[in-house]
Amino acid sequence: MRRSNRRGIPHGFLMSLPMYLFTLFFVLAPLCYMVILSFLTRAEVWGVVHEVTLDNYRNILTPVYLKTFYESLKLAVICVVLIILTGYPFGYFMAKLSSTWKRRVSMLLMIPFWTSALIRMYGWIIIFRSNGILDKLLMGLHITKEPLKLLYTYPAVVVGMVYALVPFMIFAVYSSAEKMDWSLVEAARDLGASPAKAFFTVTLRLTMPGLLSGVVLTFIPSMGLFFIADILGGNKVVLVGSLIQEQLMKARNWPFAAALSVVLMILTSLIIWLYRRVTKVRDLEGFY
Amino acid sequence: MGQSILTLQGIEKSFEETKVLKGISLEIGEGEFITFLGPSGCGKTTTLRIISGLEQPDAGRVFLAGEDVTELAPEKRDVNTVFQNYALFPHMNVYDNVAYGLKIRKTPKLEIRDRVMNVLAMVQLSGYEKRMPAQLSGGQRQRVAIARAIVNKPKVLLLDEPLGALDLQLRRQMQVELKRLQRKLGITFLYITHDQEEAINMSSRIVVMHDGVLEQVGTPDEVYYHPRTSYVAQFVGNANILTGKVVERREGVLSVQIGQEMVCVLDDGSASVGEMAVIAVRSEHILVTKERASLGLAALVKEKSFAGGMLRMTLVLKDGKALIASRHGIDADCEEGDPVFCCWEPEQAVLVDGREQEGVTAQK
Known part of the structure; x- marks a missing residue:
């Protein structure tokens, strides 16, 4: 989109003007507001008073809150690893299906999104609870003897997170693998590479942008998704997301919630920056 | 090898x-x-x-x-x-x-x-x-x-x-x-x-x-x-393919009757008198003249075009079939619509296996 009209305004710019305006009002402005909020002081009853302070940030450094960050990070990393292990092969093989099956599979992946994620999490409760569907199945098959009591445990939260986020990885990898020139794999085989070797030297490298953007797309939400930990984890698993929500909605400490959000954002950006440095992939699938 | x-x-x-x-x-x-x-x-x-x-x-x-x-x-x-x-x-x-x-x-x-x-x-x-x-x-x-x-x-x-x-x-x-x-x-x-x-x-x-x-x-x-089949003759040499009946064998040359006219072809022993034969003649071997000879085909010049240093003439035979003749240079002593006569040296025409003759179109 480098063409210009006679007045010298690039067409591309005019076309994407609504996008810029949208970003300005709905992303940038709230973000600035949040950053400002994080330096203000909580009012006695409602809202904030305009007294600039660093107390909110100092507060985060207490061990309780640091531990929450650490737990969130740990959970996010576990989830992303599991998402890669399940989502990558899925997206990869999906790209090799015939076009009819590609359409069918993406349909199946899309359907859950028509239902609220919250409701889908309640579905997991039915599966996980004592003597729920999973227990009945496992005991019916004589694999386990007693109910597993999976609900309100760490694994339940992990399963819920992976379930909620894996489609993003699948679609990111799929769109990368879909574009791949499979004759390159044939060329690798022709030059003496075994299927596995060809995969690691060619396919994986060329689908890296998809994998990477899948990681970004799933890592960020898995740091912040609070309702999954709340619903499937009871109160046992406290994450930054839940903490922010609690501070905002229950404790009504807006500045502290804002400060937590800012730190979370910086932390996430930092990790992604580091990740991109390490993997040396410059372009992300679907990003710039 | x-x-x-x-x-x-x-x-x-x-x-x-x-x-x-x-x-x-x-x-x-x-x-x-x-x-x-x-x-x-x-x-x-x-x-x-x-x-x-x-x-x-x-x-x-x-x-x-x-x-x-x-x-x-x-x-x-x-x-x-x-x-x-x-x-x-x-x-x-x-x-x-x-x-x-x-x-x-x-x-x-x-x-x-x-x-x-x-x-x-x-x-x-x-x-x-x-x-x-x-x-x-x-x-x-x-x-x-x-x-x-x-x-x-x-x-x-x-x-x-x-x-x-x-x-x-x-x-x-x-x-x-x-x-x-x-x-x-x-x-x-x-x-x-x-x-x-x-x-x-x-x-x-x-x-x-x-x-x-x-x-x-x-x-x-x-x-x-020496294309073996009419397909090879057409694909490799852009040859014209003609079908006729062998009427005479003489000194390494076969006379083949196409309609009421006679043409000659190199005898490689693959056809005998009385049989139908498929002949391939490449366009550059076809001589186009205004004078009538005893062997050859009468035709009308339908189209002339110049490409790659060659003059290409599309001729229409009596039976309506098209024949391509080409030669170096741009000068031709005939115009579009002229009646002409085309013939070739016996050794320039070869017998081919014509089983795929129909449905094959010459390339280029």
Whole structure:
């Protein structure tokens, strides 16, 4: 989109003007507001008073809150690893299906999104609870003897997170693998590479942008998704997301919630920056 | 032909309902430059993919240097392919692309360096090691693809229309270079093209393929001057095909009656008096005159055009069939619409197997 009209305004710019305006009002402005909020002081009853302070940030450094960050990070990393292990092969093989099956599979992946994620999490409760569907199945098959009591445990939260986020990885990898020139794999085989070797030297490298953007797309939400930990984890698993929500909605400490959000954002950006440095992939699938 | 390096035995292959290869058998000698010539869809690429192992035949066997490799995975075969779209690894620079096969085979680093530099010099790409494929021109990518294949010293090098994407001038230049490279390396080249000129220019033998069968296998001379079938005559030599009845045999020449007129054709013993015969005459061998002779066909000039230094005339015969005549230069002593007479030297017309005569259209 480098063409210009006679007045010298690039067409591309005019076309994407609504996008810029949208970003300005709905992303940038709230973000600035949040950053400002994080330096203000909580009012006695409602809202904030305009007294600039660093107390909110100092507060985060207490061990309780640091531990929450650490737990969130740990959970996010576990989830992303599991998402890669399940989502990558899925997206990869999906790209090799015939076009009819590609359409069918993406349909199946899309359907859950028509239902609220919250409701889908309640579905997991039915599966996980004592003597729920999973227990009945496992005991019916004589694999386990007693109910597993999976609900309100760490694994339940992990399963819920992976379930909620894996489609993003699948679609990111799929769109990368879909574009791949499979004759390159044939060329690798022709030059003496075994299927596995060809995969690691060619396919994986060329689908890296998809994998990477899948990681970004799933890592960020898995740091912040609070309702999954709340619903499937009871109160046992406290994450930054839940903490922010609690501070905002229950404790009504807006500045502290804002400060937590800012730190979370910086932390996430930092990790992604580091990740991109390490993997040396410059372009992300679907990003710039 | 040297010792046999590659043998195909009764190769058959179908894709879903369509039978693409209908029993291909061929023996290829060591050091040959053999070209598979045929229109797109004739099965030549499938044949090549079966040799490289990227496709499995439904029936038949592939032998490489005497060893049955039919069941062998592509990475275990001592053949390399230059792909039509080059298939260079976009995430590797020229050096790593060329070194790929050697690295996979765990060749010592120093040896890799030597061999890669050597072949890059051979394809005149020294100094380009660090470039990425995206930074190269089409011709340069082509050379990298060739270098990447020959660096492994395969027993047979398979080239799938490697020059198809290049412009005419570059293609001519690369033809010469490929030929030079083949002589220097002594590797058997199995080359695929749909361009008859390219095939005749480069090959020691040509395999004309059509609709999943081998129409004719022979040297460029044989294929050009002695086409076995009307298809080969038309595809390779742009020949005119005529059908008539043999009426007389005399001193190595057959007289053939077409309608009420008589033409002559070289007698190769394949037709006897009283039989129907199919004759191929190339356009440049047809003499167009205004005077009537005892042997020859009357026609009307329908169209004249000038291309590639040749004057091309489309003539319409009495029975409504079109005949193409061409000659060097632009001067013709006849105009469009003129009645003319066309004839040829007996040795310029050959008998061909005309079983596929119908439905074949001359190329170009």
